[in-house]
Amino acid sequence: RPGDCFAALRHLLEDNxxxxxxxxxxxxxxxxxxxxxxxxxxVTRLDSPAPDGKRVELSIDLPENFALTNPLSAFAVAAFELLDPESSSFALDVVSILESTLDDPRQVLMAQRKVARDAAVAEMKADGIEYEERMARLEEITWPQPLAEEIGFAYETYKRGHPWLANTPPSPKSVLRYMLERSMTFTELISEFGLQRSEGVVLRYLTDCYRALRSGLPMTAVTEQIEDITDDLGDLIRGVDSSLIDEWETLTARA
Structure with missing residues (x-):
């Protein structure tokens, strides 16, 4: 926007x-x-104000509706640069980075962990593994966490220059990615993990994913596949309850 952004922010933050x-x-x-x-x-701070009064300018190409929706949004932008755009998993990896910056849908993650542990117990019993060892191995089994090692390394590197994020680590998880990899519907996800009593939690989380995809990606991370994922996710959410998206889109249209 033209003008002194610092003065505008000061007015916004103090004149209320x-x-x-x-x-x-x-x-x-x-x-x-x-x-x-x-x-x-x-962004880059200009040495002197531009003719229109700007004191800073964007250094990368961002969509008009780009928004820093949580403390790790800028970290996500930096982490996207570590991905290979030519990789067949690029779009899914973008989703994984975004998911790691969102609040955990605890009921979903606990259900995923339970399913994974139940399957592991059945397999270990079939292999004749003793009870004590089974219990020890179960402690290592959790919900799906794609790119956990890569995201963790990127965060540790990023944190050195951003110490105020020390208490806000990313949380790798796979809810949207899990659905995408299996072409699952909302109903199928609910059924597979027994989440009938937590449908609202799932829907709110998927809506957070949709918002992040719509407004949290630099243009370098937006591919045709990402656009398709975003559109399909929006349709899925509207098919369950359109009010969450409609309300958000109304608010962003006014901004």
């Missing part, structure tokens, strides 16, 4: 009815986000 303590918390958070944007190379 929030208590001063809360204002200061928002100011600190905004400064941390700005540092993230600069240090990850997303």
């Amino acid at each position: 009815h929030e208590p001063r303590k809360r204002q200061l918390r928002y100011i600190k958070h905004t400064i941390a986000l700005y540092r993230d944007l600069v240090e990850t190379g997303i």
Whole structure:
């Protein structure tokens, strides 16, 4: 936007009815986000104001609706650069990085872990493995975590320059990716993991995935396959309950 963005942000953060303590918390958070944007190379501060008054400019190509929706959004942008765009799994890997930055849908992850452990127990019993060893091995079995090692390494590297993220690690998981790899419907996911009492949790999580796909990707990560995934996910969510997407799209249209 033209004009002095720092003055505009100061006005937004201080000229409101929030208590001063809360204002200061928002100011600190905004400064941390700005540092993230600069240090990850997303924005560059200009040596002198541009003719239209701009003090910063974008350094990479971002969609108009790009948004930093959570503390790890800038980390995700940096992590996308580590992926190989020519890889057949590129789109799914983009999804995995995005999923790792979202809040955990605990009921889903616990259900995935239970299914994985039940299958492992049956296999170990068939192999004649003793009870104590079975229990020890089960501790190592959790929900699917694609790219966990790569995401963890990227985060540790990124954290060195962004110490304020030390308490906000990514959380690798595979809910949307799991569905995509198996061409699953919402109903099939619910049925496979016995999530009938947690449908709302699943739907909200998938909506978070949709929002991240729509507004959290740099153009370098947006491929035709990603666009198809986004469109199909939007259709899936609308087929279950359109209100979550409709409300979000109304809000973003006003922004």
